[in-house]
Amino acid sequence: MTAPVKTPPYRSQLTSARDGFGQLLHAEWTKLRTVPRWGLVLLSAMTLTVLISVLAVSGSSVEGGGPAVTVGPDGTAVRDTMHLVHEELPGDGSVTARVSGLKNLKPSAPDGGRAGASPGVYTRTTAGWTKAGVVVKANTKTGSSYVAVVMTYGHGVRMQWDYTHDLAGSATPPQEDRWLRLVRKDDVLTGYESADGKDWRRVGSVRLAGLTGTVEAGVFTAAAPNTKADRMLGGTRVAQGAGQATAHFDELAVNGGEGGRQQASIGGPGLQTAVPAQDAVPAADLAAGSFDLHGSGDVAPLQANSDITRDTLSGAMIGLIPLSALGVLFITAEFRRGMIRTTLTASPRRGRVLAAKAIVLGGVTFVAGLIATVLCFLIGEPITRRNGHKPPLWPELALTDGPVLRAVIGTAALLAVVSVLALALGALLRRTAAAITLIVVVLVLPQILISGLPLGAAHALMRATPLAGFAIQDTITRYDQASAVCLPEEGCYPQGPWSGFAVLCAYAAVALGLAIWRMRRRDV
Structure with a gap:
């Protein structure tokens, strides 16, 4: 085998x-x-x-290297335009105010048209960041360090600081009144909000080296630009116009403040100008702490396109x-x-x-x-x-x-x-x-x-x-x-x-x- x-x-x-x-x-x-x-x-x-x-x-x-821009505390290009009512705060203290009636005065497109009035699609994505609230700012120069607690038109209460930082508070709509407060202790600032001025809710705290010594404390209003984008096959046309907003402030109090209450229109690189006559707050209302405050511009990072x-x-x-x-x-x-x-x-x-x-x-x-x-x-x-x-x-x-x-x-x-x-x-x-x-x-x-x-x-x-x-x-x-x-x-x-x-x-x-x-x- x-x-x-x-x-x-x-x-x-x-x-x-x-x-x-x-x-x-x-x-x-x-x-x-x-x-x-x-x-x-x-x-x-x-x-x-x-x-x-x-x-x-x-x-x-x-x-020419692009437009002249404002630079924030960390060197970031920023927008810093607002109508500010302020007084000096040399040490610890707080600023409190009630905000109501926040409105966009230019909700339409930059050319006066309405959404959908022209071919294409109209998009306005920035009006929701129109804001009004309390602020502690290093000085009245553009780009200086700041902390603010604000009511926004479309994003509720926010705590913002040094342009690039944003922290969400409550989702309160702009039609409702809101008491806002900033408390300063040394170089730490803490933001609060309240629905009735009695029960306060903490929003957040931040320590900023740029807010030492004498600072400015008060209230402000700013309006993000209105943007219109007409889109059609072959191209996009974008138009942007200055926003304008108003808000009512009352019960304004700056504990620890001194030097008297003032107002300023801040905007443009290194530019502080006189408040336009039509936007100026009467002296009596300024002293009483109850007034309407108009504003335009924006307080936020500036992004290149x-x-x-x-x-x-x-x-x-x-x-x-x-x-x-x-x-x-x-x-x-x-x-x-x-x-x-x-x-x-x-x-x-x-x-x-x-x-x-x-x-x-x-x-x-x-x-x-x-x-x-x-x-x-x-x-x-x-x-x-x-x-x-x-x-x-x-x-x-x-x-x-x-x-x-x-x-x-x-x-x-x-x-x-x-x-x-x-x-x-x-x-x-x-x-x-x-x-x-x-x-x-x-x-x-x-x-x-x-x-x-x-x-x-x-x-x-x-x-x-x-x-x-x-x-x-x-x-x-x-x-x-x-x-x-x-x-x-x-x-x-x-x-x-x-x-x-x-x-x-x-x-x-x-x-x-x-x-x-x-x-x-x-x-x-």
Whole structure:
């Protein structure tokens, strides 16, 4: 009888090693690097990304370095315009007043029109931050340190300080009376509110080094600008007019105050002007502590309408096109030539094959994208400075700054995820032209549509499509209390950078999962 042939022990081990995931990664890397035209596609993507970015920032200039702006205590560009009634507070003390009848006197659009009176969509997002309340301010110069407890037109009671800080109190509507109080003890200021002037609720406390020595304590009114945005396919027209508001104050008391009660109109860089006659509070009412106070302007951060870092990375939108083509070709070329059968014979576990392709392609495009995005920033940032984008409205930036580093690395990661998404679509459709067209459409078409859609629809599109991934490029600090309109064409995304990037990653993960499922169920 013939003895059975036994497979040597090392044979199964060798087969397992060849089918190991590390070996599979090496095989896919070999395929990618040995096709010359794929290397050219990578190089063209890097070149386009850098070239388009440089051209974009070269064509963007600001006359004279931008408008003159007020600078807050921390160097941030701010708005500081108000009608102030005040008296000196040399030491510990408090300021208390009842606020009622807060009104926006210019609720219509800057051109006098009404919402919906013209084609497009009218949006006014800042009138809700019209405010009136009690304040302790270092002095009457614009940009000086302050703490305030205010009633706002659309956001209830708030405690705000040094322009960039905002703390929510009760959600009291502006039609209701509210007693507000600030108590100063050393350099700590504590804000309170009350519905009846008897039972007080603490809003918050803050310690500010800028509020030492003699300060000014009193009440103020300020009105955020009214903004109108007419949006239609092809462009957006934004008009902004000065807001105007009024509020009634009574039971005003400054405990520890001295020097008599005065009023001032504060506004413009370093500018304090006389109160206009029509807005001046009569002396008798001023002394009695019961009067109407009119105001305009705003007390909040001043946000630039352009993001320098994002501008230097704007070429990524074009650079992703050749990377999308590479992602599609990395799988469809094997289907077209029948090489996929050889690949799957050598490694029958189809999900692992596609996963290996995704890892190799994503890694290579990330490295290429990172080189391109670093060059974009290092070349583009000095150009923006020469073109007038200077502090304080556009702060100094460095590659090592947290938001900048996140945007630069994040953009490279975005390009890598897009290439993986393209790979997945190529595996699903198995047609090069169809897959490339689809990936370009889902990324570029929303970019075109958002400029003409109503803001709500545009923001929904930016949240729900792969375009959301470009939120990773946003480096502007946005404040809820700032008077600004979030326009998509200016790169303002309604979601945070990481949540937007997560949306793109989710699309790629779902597409890759579907592609693996299809490859497992369908014979090649």
